[in-house]
Structures are given as C-alpha cells and as structure tokens.
Amino acid sequence: MAVLTVAACDYYTPPQLSLPMTKGSSGAVQENSLARPTVRFPARVAVARIAPSGDGFRLEDSTQGEKPEHAAQVASLPGIAGVVALNRLTLKSQVESYRELDREAQKLGADIVAVYRFDSSDEVQDAFMPLSVATLGLAPNHTYKATTVATLMVRDARSGYIYGILEERASSSGLTAGMDAGNATQRARRRSRAEAMDKLMEKVPAFWSGVLAKGR
Numbered sequence: 001m002a003v004l005t006v007a008a009c010d011y012y013t014p015p016q017l018s019l020p021m022t023k024g025s026s027g028a029v030q031e032n033s034l035a036r037p038t039v040r041f042p043a044r045v046a047v048a049r050i051a052p053s054g055d056g057f058r059l060e061d062s063t064q065g066e067k068p069e070h071a072a073q074v075a076s077l078p079g080i081a082g083v084v085a086l087n088r089l090t091l092k093s094q095v096e097s098y099r100e101l102d103r104e105a106q107k108l109g110a111d112i113v114a115v116y117r118f119d120s121s122d123e124v125q126d127a128f129m130p131l132s133v134a135t136l137g138l139a140p141n142h143t144y145k146a147t148t149v150a151t152l153m154v155r156d157a158r159s160g161y162i163y164g165i166l167e168e169r170a171s172s173s174g175l176t177a178g179m180d181a182g183n184a185t186q187r188a189r190r191r192s193r194a195e196a197m198d199k200l201m202e203k204v205p206a207f208w209s210g211v212l213a214k215g216r
Contacts, residue, residue, distance in 0.1 A: 035161040039111045041079035041215045046110035046157065048086035048101055050117045056096050057117070061087050065118060065150075065193035070201050074114075077205065079212050084108050098155065105157040112163070112211075113155045116200075118193050120148040122185045142181045145173035146188035150196035152204070154211050163211040166203055170195035 051060040075083050086105060095101055098115065105113045124144045148170055154163040172191040176184035 035156070035159045037161050037163065037214050037216060038156055038158045039215050041212055042081040043079060043111035043215070044082045044084065044109055045074070045080055045112045045114055046084050046086045046101075046105035046108055047074070047114045047116075048105075050115060052117075052119070059087055059095060064190060065148075065197045067194075067197075070197065073201060073204065077208050079208075079215070084110060086113070099160055102155060102157045102160055110157050113157050114152065115155065116150065116152045118148050118150055118196065120146060120189050120193065122146050122189060124181045124185055142176050142184075143173065144176060144181060144185045144188055145171060146185055146192045147171040148189065148192040148196045150193070150200045152200060152207075163214050164207060166200060166207045168196050168199040168203065170199060 049060045049062070050057040051062075071083070074080070086101065086108070095104060098113075101113055101115065122144070123146075124142055150168050150170075152166040154165075155161065156163065170192045172188040172195070174184065174188065
C-alpha cells in the first residue's frame with residue numbers, strides 16, 4: 001500500500017524563500033535608505049552561503065552546485081585584496097540577520113560581504129495514475145521538474161549598504177518511474193543548482209564592475 005501511495009500521488013514542493021526578496025539584478029532595493037558605501041578598493045571580501053531556515057536563514061557549509069574555479073574567479077576580480085569564507089567554524093555565534101553577518105565579517109577584517117543562496121522548487125506529476133497502480137510504480141510515466149534561483153548580494157560590511165543583487169535561474173526536468181520520483185527530483189535539483197550557479201558566475205565580472213563604480 002505504501003508503494004501504491006507513492007506511485008499514485010502528485011506532489012509539489014514550493015520554493016523556500018526568505019528575505020531579501022529580489023526583483024532581479026538591478027540592486028535598487030535597500031534595507032536602509034540612509035546607508036551609504038564606505039569601501040575604498042582594493043577591498044577584502046567575506047563570502048557567506050546561506051540557506052532558508054524558518055522565517056530567516058542560516059549559514060550553510062555545503063559546496064553543492066559549486067566548482068573550484070568559481071572561487072578562483074572571484075579571487076581574480078579587480079579591486080579584491082583578499083577573500084575569506086564566513087561559515088559556522090569561523091563565527092563565534094549563531095547569525096540570524098544580515099547586519100550580524102556584516103559585523104562578523106568585520107571581525108575577520110573584511111570590507112565587503114558577498115552573500116549567496118539557492119532557492120529551489122520541485123514538481124512531480126503522474127501522467128497516468130492507473131498505469132502507476134498496475135505496475136506498482138515501475139512505469140516511467142512520472143514527469144518531474146526542479147527549478148533553482150541563485151542569488152548573490154554584495155553588501156558594505158560597515159554600513160549595510162547593498163552594492164547590488166544578481167539573480168539567475170535554471171531548471172532541469174525529465175521522465176521517471178514513480179518508484180524513483182524522489183531520487184530523480186533530487187538529481188534534477190542538483191543539476192539546476194549547478195546550472196544556475198554557472199549562469200550566475202558568467203555575469204559576475206560585469207556585475208562586479210558596477211560594484212567597483214559605487215566604491216569611494
């Protein structure tokens with residue numbers, strides 16, 4: 001009965017979103033309208049990967065979706081004096097807000113905080129339920145799709161000023177048996193995450209030029 005239940009049901013996992021809610025790559029949204037850029041380049045950058053947690057976020061140590069060349073690309077950008085990673089091992093306390101991230105970055109001597117995240121949604125549909133029941137979930141008649149949005153926000157560690165927000169989206173889909181729907185969706189999520197990150201990194205050089213233009 002458990003097999004039949006899994007094979008015959010559709011399910012949808014909504015995207016897990018928490019602040020900041022972005023509208024694209026313009027970077028026009030500010031947490032504090034009075035915040036101003038204070039950084040003089042070259043600058044030291046603290047990088048933090050976060051994940052949704054309740055109504056806020058938590059630091060995430062996972063490197064899924066990333067490639068070694070991504071870190072090298074960031075370190076080679078003009079105007080960067082050094083890069084340090086913010087993670088649970090380097091922090092002295094649990095971080096629950098962006099301003100706390102800013103303060104922790106300052107403790108490590110960073111001028112800028114680069115915060116990035118992945119938000120994913122999954123969808124699986126049974127194309128013909130009677131066939132799923134008859135084959136105990138072995139028929140490849142389930143469609144699945146995973147979509148990931150990769151977001152990068154660059155902040156001033158001292159003032160909280162947001163220099164810009166960059167966002168890219170990618171999807172991965174396919175057809176699988178009901179018995180494998182969960183695993184197939186997880187694989188699709190990993191593929192969409194990696195593709196979204198690749199697309200984001202392609203835009204980083206031009207995006208970073210805009211950040212440099214706002215420096216003092």
